[in-house]
Structure formats: C-alpha cells, structure tokens
Amino acid sequence: MERDLSCEQSRAASEKDGDLVTDKENLHGRLLAATDWDQQWNVWFDRYSAGTPRFGIWIRSLGFPQSTRSLEIGAGSARDSRYLCSVFKNATAVDFSATAIDCLARCSTPSNFRAVCADAGNLPFPDREFDLSFARGFVGLFSTAEATSKIVEQARVTKSCMLVGLHNLHNLRLRDSFDEKRRNDSLYNVSFYSRSEGIGLVRSALAGGSREFRIDALKFGSPLFNRISRSTWMPDWMLRKSALADVWSPIRLAENLVIRVDFV
Numbered sequence: 001m002e003r004d005l006s007c008e009q010s011r012a013a014s015e016k017d018g019d020l021v022t023d024k025e026n027l028h029g030r031l032l033a034a035t036d037w038d039q040q041w042n043v044w045f046d047r048y049s050a051g052t053p054r055f056g057i058w059i060r061s062l063g064f065p066q067s068t069r070s071l072e073i074g075a076g077s078a079r080d081s082r083y084l085c086s087v088f089k090n091a092t093a094v095d096f097s098a099t100a101i102d103c104l105a106r107c108s109t110p111s112n113f114r115a116v117c118a119d120a121g122n123l124p125f126p127d128r129e130f131d132l133s134f135a136r137g138f139v140g141l142f143s144t145a146e147a148t149s150k151i152v153e154q155a156r157v158t159k160s161c162m163l164v165g166l167h168n169l170h171n172l173r174l175r176d177s178f179d180e181k182r183r184n185d186s187l188y189n190v191s192f193y194s195r196s197e198g199i200g201l202v203r204s205a206l207a208g209g210s211r212e213f214r215i216d217a218l219k220f221g222s223p224l225f226n227r228i229s230r231s232t233w234m235p236d237w238m239l240r241k242s243a244l245a246d247v248w249s250p251i252r253l254a255e256n257l258v259i260r261v262d263f264v
C-alpha cells in the first residue's frame with residue numbers, strides 16, 4: 001500500500017514538474033552481491049540463453065563495422081554477445097557472477113567469444129580496448145553514485161561508442177508492471193529513467209574526463225520491433241527497416257532508453 005502511494009506521489013510530482021523522476025537511492029531488496037546473482041543464474045541461465053537476443057539484433061541494426069571488438073558488461077547469459085560474435089570480429093562478456101561465467105564455459109560458444117569474471121567497477125582491460133561497449137539491465141541496479149562509477153569505468157575501456165540501456169520511465173505500463181512484480185521478485189527491483197535523467201546521468205559521469213563526445217537517447221524494444229525481430233537471421237536491409245519500428249514508435253512504448261555516446 002505504501003509503495004503504491006509513493007508511486008502515485010512520485011507520478012503526481014513528475015507531472016507537476018513536467019518531467020518524470022524516480023528514487024534511485026532506495027536499494028532495499030536489490031540484487032547487489034555476486035552470490036545473489038549466482039542463485040538467479042542457477043535457475044534462469046538456460047531460459048535466458050534460449051531467448052531471442054533482441055538487443056544484439058538491435059545493435060546489429062546500428063551498422064557497426066565487422067571489425068568491431070565489442071564488450072558487454074553485466075552480461076549474465078551473454079545471449080546478445082554470443083549473437084554478435086557472428087557479426088563482429090570478436091565479443092567479450094563480463095559478469096561478476098561466477099555461476100554465470102561457469103554456465104557460459106559449459107556452453108558451446110564460437111572461438112571469437114570470451115567470458116570474463118570481473119567486477120564492472122574494476123575491469124581487467126587497458127584503456128580504449130573495445131570499439132563498442134554496452135550494458136543493458138545493469139546500470140539500473142545501482143544508486144546514482146555507483147551507477148556513475150560503473151559508467152566511468154565503461155568509458156575508460158571504450159574507444160568509439162558506448163551504449164547504456166536503462167529501463168524507460170516514460171513507459172508507465174512497464175513501470176507499473178515492475179512495481180507489481182518487485183513485491184515478490186527482486187529481479188524486477190530496478191530503477192527506471194526518463195530521457196533527461198538518463199542523458200543527465202551519463203553526461204555528468206563523463207563530464208570529469210578529457211574526451212569530447214556526442215550523446216543521444218535512442219529507443220529500444222517497441223512491441224512492433226519485438227515482434228519483427230523474433231528471427232535472428234534476416235538480411236541487413238530488412239533488419240534496418242525493422243529497426244525503424246523503434247525509431248518511429250512513441251517513447252511511451254519503448255522498453256529501454258539507450259544512452260548512446262560517441263567519442264569524437
């Protein structure tokens with residue numbers, strides 16, 4: 001009941017402010033330790049692995065060159081990186097859950113895929129090691145300060161482009177369904193971000209650095225794109241067309257806002 005009330009209050013405040021704001025600092029009941037995630041992956045790894053790598057398909061639609069070396073942070077099942085191996089020169093997946101990494105070691109994976117057990121706050125890679133880095137369903141686990149330090153570390157190992165996928169606060173239906181589910185399942189206990197909050201978070205994380213960058217918020221996971229992208233293999237021209245479903249869909253229908261940073 002209390003939770004419902006606070007949601008309503010935050011929505012009322014949001015409407016008044018002309019923007020949507022949620023509390024990013026209440027981490028009570030969140031999955032934060034590697035052992036929390038070990039338990040999750042013991043149960044869910046096979047199911048996640050069998051799911052369509054929608055985010056990987058969407059990344060492919062952005063048209064990065066074949067020579068791309070990609071990094072996924074907080075990869076879990078790494079289904080997206082495993083898919084991207086067939087598109088890019090190589091793909092690296094990082095997670096701090098030893099169970100997730102063990103499960104990946106037992107899967108048959110292409111030779112240009114590697115899984116590394118490491119904390120996202122202290123990645124075992126040199127500066128600018130990867131052309132492209134991405135994280136989805138990851139930054140929303142943390143407080144603003146923690147999220148900021150993870151983004152700074154992601155930027156350190158990224159040469160050209162980084163993508164930060166955040167749950168979309170403009171999608172009120174999705175947020176309400178997470179509010180309902182999080183009562184019984186910590187997996188749904190994540191922060192949602194509005195467009196301006198997401199851009200603000202990443203921009204301020206990078207502001208202390210010396211690199212110049214362009215920043216934008218893209219939409220991912222509209223119902224139409226999800227339907228079309230069920231097939232992992234479609235020609236590039238068809239994929240580019242299907243990705244337009246996300247570009248044209250209203251922001252309230254997107255599952256994620258993906259903050260894209262291009263270093264110049």
Ligand SMILES: C[S@@+](CC[C@H](N)C(=O)[O-])C[C@H]1O[C@@H](n2cnc3c(N)ncnc32)[C@H](O)[C@@H]1O
Nearest residue numbers: 037048074075076077078095096097119120137
């Ligand atoms: C929601 S899951 C991501 C799922 C993944 N995108 C997939 O499709 O399978 C979040 C992941 O972040 C990982 N994680 C959380 N905190 C981390 C940290 N500090 N360093 C590295 N990985 C972390 C968890 O172990 C978990 O696998």
